[in-house]
Amino acid sequence: MGSALLTMAVLAGCDPAKGGAEPPPRATDIAPSPSQLSTIAVPINADTAALKRALERAVPRTLWTINRREPRCVPPQEVKVLGRRIDVTPPIACTIVGRVTRGALRLRGEGDEIVVDVPLNARISARDVGGILKEETANGSALAHARIRVELLSDWRTRGTARITYGWTKAPGIDFLGHRITFTEEADAKLRPVVRNVEREVNREIAKIDMRAQAADIWRQSFTTLSLNRENPPVWMRVTPKRILYGGYRIDGRRIRLDLGVEAVTETFVAKRPADPVPVPLPALDNGVPEPQLDIRVPVIAAYAQLQPVVDRALAKRAQRPFDLPKLGPMDVKFGKSTIYGAPGGRIAVGVDVDARLQIRSGDPTRGRIWMTAVPVTEAGSAKVQFTDLVVNGDSDGIGGDLLILLGRNEEFAPLIAEALSQNFTRDVAELETKIRRAVDERQEGAFVIRTRIDGFETGTIRAYGNGLYMPVRMTGGATVDYRPRR
Structure with missing residues (x-):
């Protein structure tokens, strides 16, 4: 799937359809923007x-x-x-x-x-x-x-x-x-x-030495959105400061270097750059040790549009040989393009158009659509996604009973789609980690020179939302921001 999986989504899940031609309802819940507390070291230098x-x-x-x-x-x-x-x-x-x-x-x-x-x-x-x-x-x-x-x-x-x-x-x-x-x-x-x-x-x-003016400038500009990755996909971190810590000072050459740290809520967004947070006045100084502690949650997302060709290829390959229906015999099947979306309850819905004909019968084929819903799951620490709790329903214009329901419940059909949907995010996670490490190692954003150290990288639990599969990735480490206003 490559980096195309990393597309921001508003995702969801559903109860299975109760039969008939009605598809499962689409999800309306929105995937949360990851949010956590970080402390970013922002020293002030006085000559x-x-x-x-x-x-x-x-x-x-x-x-x-x-x-x-x-x-x-x-x-x-x-x-x-x-x-x-x-x-x-x-x-x-x-x-x-x-x-x-x-x-x-x-x-x-x-x-x-x-x-x-x-x-x-x-x-x-x-x-x-x-x-x-x-x-x-x-x-x-x-x-x-x-x-x-x-x-x-x-x-x-x-x-x-x-x-x-x-x-x-x-x-x-x-x-x-x-x-x-x-x-x-x-x-x-x-x-x-x-x-x-x-x-x-x-x-x-x-x-x-007017520390308040410098601190107020830093505080105001810290309400910002920083780029973690510029493209494929764009990843943004919005910083909303909550308080400012002072841990003492040291003499560095001809400068007095005051050890300040901004404790802030950091939120991560993929694709569209979020609006900057609204600054609030500089608060009173808190004494404390501003240990740099960066905590970033970045979503790895597979858009459903990226899953559809994978499912279609698997079905087209399987259609080259008949399905064997118990008591009815072999059935030749042609599959149309699939429809995939998020359904309520953290489920994924898959609909497939089918033309089916039993080899022992003549006449027009049975046409209709088979719907299946399933729940994506991952094991702890694993980036491999599988699907469980499969529910199949269908509708057809067939005269001799709902052959499509029988086809959908065939022991090969549902596992075939589940296997096609199953993805291994390991390469995508590694790709994302490499990109973000490279992007945030040292870079300048306006008056800030940002140096970031990534110590930990771990995956969370997969969930289906309205338009994609969402897997959170947590990065931990430290960040230091040098304030270098342009004179």
């Missing part, structure tokens, strides 16, 4: 470049300067005479000058923290050292770290917290004539307002 620029503005290149007179750059030199220490030189004064600057800021991630590295460099000089030396210079360095955490509140506002740590890898100071002059305490005092400034700017910039 940290704006935060870095704000910090570059907030933290001056020159953090502070030093210019003061130090009366004891060099302590008095002593000698020991008769056990007593005697100063032989007075203390030597000098002028201490210096500057503490910072290098380029660096942003990186450590787990759920944004780390801003602030390189510090101190250059300290002692000048006019008592007229003895012109200048003595030393350098110091430190690395300050601003550690930032981002909190996303239920109303979509962002809040940042920052803490600053630093340590001198080389404390600023001068080694002069065996004496160490350090300025760590003064440097620490000067750093405190810088730290407060960094914290203030971090919180200000974090608050500017």
